[in-house]
Amino acid sequence: MVTRWPHLAAEVVGAPWAEHRRQVEQNCAYADRQGFAVNLVPGNLPDFEIFLEHRGITTPSADDLRAYPDVRDAEAVMVAWPPNRSASCWCGSGRRYKQCYRPHGLGSLS
Structure with missing residues (x-):
């Protein structure tokens, strides 16, 4: 995404994964x-890209990025949180939650 639309880098890569x-x-x-x-x-x-195409947008803005995914226009597959320890991780890695994100902990919630 950043290669295609470098002006979105701060929005997309605001923090490491x-x-x-x-x-x-x-x-x-x-x-x-x-x-x-x-x-x-x-x-x-x-x-x-499909989201942008349906709206006729060729150069997305930060607002377009924040508007995606628009669950009013799509049949979005929602992932319940917190996932069961043995369920697929919410991040899309394909790994089980207990092997992917869960070991990293939440840190402080303050």
Whole structure:
């Protein structure tokens, strides 16, 4: 994505992948502790391109990136959080949660 649209680098690569996953995991844990049900919608470059094409966008903005995935327009497959230890990890790695992200911990939720 950054190769194709370098102006989105700050939005896409604002943090290393491990840091991004840690932040997502912390945000999900915080929402869960507040009593909210948490579901994640995984995204990928081909689906983002389709999202842009349907809207006639050739050069996406940061707002377009934040609007994707628009679950009102698609049949998004939501991933419940927290996943069962033996379920596939929410990050899309294809590994089981207990072998992928869970060992890295949440850090502080403050």
